[in-house]
Amino acid sequence: MEKVLNQEEIDAMVRAARGGGGGAHDQAHEAVVVPWDVRSAGQIGREQVQAISTLHESFARNLTYSVGAYLRVAFTAALVSAEHLTYGEFLQRVPEVTYLATCKLAPVGTAALLQLELGAAFPLIDVLLGGKGAGAPPERQVTGIEEQILESVMRIICRELQNTWTLLSLEFDFEQRRQPGEARHLMSPEEKTLSLSFELTVAENRGTLNLVFPAVVSNALLRKMSAEWAHAKRRALPDSSQRLRVPLLECPFRVELGIKIGRVSASDLMGLSPGGLLALQQPVEQPATLRVGDCEMFTGMVARRGTSRAAQVLERCSIAPERKPSP
Template sequence: MSDEEVLSQEEVESLLTAMEAQAAPPTAAAAPSSPERRARSREKVAPYDFKRPERVGKEQVRALQTLHEGFGRNFGAALSALVRSIVEVKLTSVDQLTYSEFVFSLENPTCFNLLRAEPLEGNLILDINPSILYPIIDRLLGGGKGSGSLARRPLTEIELRLVGRITTLFLRELRHAWENVLDLTLSVDRVESNPQLVQIVPPNEVVVLISFELTIGDVRGMMNLCIPFNSIERISSRLAANSWVSYGRPTRSPEAIARVSRQLDGSLVEVVVELAQTTISTAELLGLRVGDIITTDKDVSEPLRIEIQGATKFLASPGALKGRKAVQIESTLDTPPKAAATPPVAAKKT
């Protein structure tokens, strides 16, 4: 072949393009003819890891995050009342990973609680890191604010009972957080110290890991709630709905009102009987001596006002009982009148 019969580079590329166009099906798009187009097409391809399949949708993850943010605030308040110290509970992440990755990321020994959450299938896991668990136990036993050295051992029988008080608070608030999604019956199945000896799902099964950071003074630690995906798979559509938004604004049921009333029955309140009111000048006040009498405009037949914690609730008449001054309640004020401007001096008897 002579030099005149040799095809140029442009001619070779045009022939190859024409052959590819003829070989391609009519409905298929033309192949990219430049390196720039081929690079753009490769950018659209996302790698897929079969060991870590993304089975939980973004909408479900956002729902779980919003739901457990409110749970963290309520659990922190309940835990603060238990340990009589300020405890901050902050939601740090909501991730999905395999069960084996979750287990091997934990310390050994740790506080590994297997939970039952009926009607969900299988078990849930609550892991409490020893770095925050032992300081909480120390405070429950009367310890001070010092963190001390961290123990590297399984929990004793006494410590397990104290941990039961913590998990009871956790399950109570968790049930309240989920009540708008599903009415759960939560309980602790058993407590283990070595997480690698417990297998509730296959190692490659996807789980949802909800992590909280607990802070007590200068001590911090993690608390993890592990939910296998197969446990919530059949209710995932409820997590996509907006039913969880109403968490934190429950209606007042008659049972809740009765429970609060029972708790208030034994409360101590201040009872004040107002005998009369009058106004005197500062000079008269400074000139008062023992035996002086302050006159008022109140008639002796007018009822006395009884105040409960500063609010006028009853009308009464004065008297005596067994040699002591007393009052007899005559009527109840359903709507207390607005308090008038406080006078400089008021004669009251408690």
Template sequence: MDEVLSQNEIDALLSAISSGEMDADELKKEEEEKKIRVYDFKRALRFSKDQIRSISRIHENYARMLTTFFATQLRSYVNISVTSVDQVPYEEFIRSIPKKTILNLYGMEPLDGNLIMEINPNIAYALLDRLLGGKGSTITKDGNLTEIEKTLFMQMFEKAEDALRDAWSSVVEIEPVLEEFEENPQFMQKIAPNETVVVVSLTTVIGETTGMINICIPHVILEPIIPKLSVHYWMQSNSNKDEQAYGKMQQNLKKTEVELKAILGATTISIHDFLNFQQGDIISLDQPIDAPLLLSIYDQPKFFAQPGKFKNKMSVQILEEIKGVNEDDE
């Protein structure tokens, strides 16, 4: 990041140039010279900011789905949101998580590699306590999980595979499968220590307990879909979805039935005449015989039409559309 000068430093610099203590041409020459920046190859950045934003969008959707899933399963208040998305060496990720934690290893067919989900002990034990009928409080466990507890965790996160599949479906169709369950991060030697991984951190609240769920995505998983993580792809994808939705809506509208009325004419009579109607009486309408009829849709005049007969049924033939008529004019 470029150094920002304070106002005093700017004033001192201008004073030095004005007094001749500093040559402006020399400053310009220094700026034109090639500057060297230190680059750490152990922390090589392999994803652009644009791609990181796309990964963040995927997991914001995943966080919402996971919130709904956990709230349904636990019958408790749950809130999960994306806190940060960073790219770091795998070794740094492993060092940053507790020595005793919950690790789920997901296969991501047809993509290569495995996705690692780390559930902080605070959240993991609160989730376990709630599953076993408790209030969802954090408990302290010195030993390893029992076989029953492991089975409960695995069943819960196997059911959560659908949320992961749906969240990633905007980019690629995957079939996540929970392959391994581990408590010690040191046994997770699936990725080279210096391999770049994307770590998505989710702040998780279960009841009154707060903790983190970290999702570690190796470069090998993301490599085949990197072109789909661009803004251009997302815009094009959304555009295609809009066109599909528009086409579907158009087809549904074409099947919608509407009520048409052809107004043959109208008149006004007295109650006395109405009460004395007899068979054979003629009622004179205000519609001239050579004038077109009004064709209305839900009582809104839309077309001029002329009466006739088609296939032995009374019919009307549309002559022209009535323009400039809307509900506000009625």
């Protein structure tokens, strides 16, 4: 009598034929789905962040010298962080009362944002007006006259940025101070930016300087830096070392084979004449020393090769420790 299969048994046979198995086996091979944050696309890697940090640590040192010489007061700038943020994320960190300005990037046709905390802005203004930059800064916005005074320092910052970003041949031109409403529309909130944060110290006061660059220029900088690394690696390839080694092998060196002679009495020296012998009080089997320049390199014996004298190299001389000069 033939067995009639029900639908569940038929489905199980089909799954088995397809290698799907059933039950727990299906669950074990089920695809794992994880959420993906679209904002994580295009994030710069750790090595790129390190390269950008190294570049702008140099910018901070140059800015320290330039602004310090201009103000003639104690001034320091130090890189605090280099981050890849959306423009909206950066704006969330900006305090309500602060100094904002833009720097035009030519010939790209875009702009970078400069944000300076009042803790550094007002001491800078005070020094530029002849003060010492001491005391607590006021809790208010910068006035129109004060922003014109502060503009000279902003132009120095733009100049040092241009000197730092020489790989891109960009021109950094200070534009003007921006109100918070204008700054919000400078870029799209979703646009990726390179955010650099510096701590400025003016006399006894400290404040933060933030620089925000759009992705179009920060990515171009990373590409240029990667190209420079590749070029540097090509210059360090073994074939270049070999080309340098070949001409060096033709350099001449003074070489001599000799023995060290101990003290000889004056009477023996006075008795020397052509054809005479001078006893050196050294065993015949004691090797001579092969000197290259002023260095004892090998021990050796006098030999002959055809009609020419030669030196038979025996072993390398041990390197004696350097003697320190007596006081």
